Amino acid sequence: MQSFIYKSAPTRVIFGSGTVSQLAAEMELLSVRRALFLSTPEQAGDAEAIAATVGDRDIGIYSNATMHTPVEVTDDAMTTVTACNADVVVAIGGGSTIGLSKAIALRTDLPQIVLPTSYAGSEMTAIIGQTEGGRKTTQTTPRVQPEVVIYDVDLTMSLPPAMAGTSGINAIAHAVEALYAQDRNPVISLMAEEAVRALAEALPRIVADPGAVDPRGGALYGAWLCGMCLGSTGAALHHKICHVLGGSFGMPHAETHTVMLPHVTAYNAPAAPEAMASLSRALGSPDPARALFDLAGAVGARRSLRELGLTLDAAVEAGRLTFENAYWNPRPLDAEALESMMRRAWAGEPPKP
Structure with a gap:
């Protein structure tokens, strides 16, 4: 017999096709209205299109998420977070964008909504990895566990x-x-x-x-x-x-x-x-x-x-x-x-x- 401890992740998951349409409703459930959308430069167009679906809840887009979550990129993103007075971050993308979202949450404790466009998996974890001075370190903290993950297969169809x-x-x-x-x-x-x-x-x-x-x-x-x-x-x-x-x-x-x-x-x-x-x-x-x-x-x-x-x-x-x-x-x-x-x-x- 194997002895074990099991703890379920607290993230709310919405899975299906066309589920991106539920983003505004999920923001209502979180009682947030000022969303900063995050993406890589390559996915900035996707971020803009999705941001347009939430009306006046869209207050800005930061589209410079970078692989391995460099600390200097997070520093840069934080200027936009502060300027926009965001009360939620919405990450659209894979591991690079989700990593930036988590890094912002680690510093601010802002809630996160993640719309994955790849199969990274980090959206379901309380793990964050950051790179500084050529060295990548990781930590686990509930501060970076996303509150909501919206899986929409339609967002993955363009993945080569x-x-x-x-x-x-x-x-x-x-x-x-x-x-x-x-x-x-x-x-x-x-x-x-x-x-x-x-x-x-x-x-x-x-x-x-x-x-x-x-x-x-x-x-x-x-x-x-x-x-x-x-x-x-x-x-x-x-x-x-x-x-x-x-x-x-x-x-x-x-x-x-x-x-x-x-x-x-x-x-x-x-x-x-x-x-x-x-x-x-x-x-x-x-x-x-x-x-x-x-x-x-x-x-x-x-x-x-x-x-x-x-x-x-x-x-x-x-x-x-x-x-x-x-x-x-x-x-x-x-x-x-x-x-x-x-x-x-x-x-x-x-x-x-």
């Missing part, structure tokens, strides 16, 4: 298939680590297995038929479950090493997770047999690490750190930095094994235990 693939595998990483997390529990394990199944089924179908709604809906459903996993359990080697690669070496977030996930899964496989059994069922393969590597290939993702622009020396250094930071992992960290893993990930070789 290649980006959908890496964003989806990034989401799968949350579920994989939840299956062997130190604080795992049966409820989250069920969610994690279902999440991996849903995304692994949906992502190749999105690539094959980008305009089909059902696969997009299946992927968004799986991403929501992955976000629940991320918000309910602790991280281990995979997320730690990706934070090092992102914060210290400027590597792209979802693409880096996509490259590293098969290799870290293989590293931890000998120490996490129950997790591997769940992944085998979800992926339909006796070798989950190889199945994840093949899934990345099936969605057309790059499968090596070299293709993402990292040098071999930097990949080895990232492994060393990860080894130096003590934290729990199902398989104890071994410097030599980590270096071998990083060399394979850099070269794009299939994963090995």
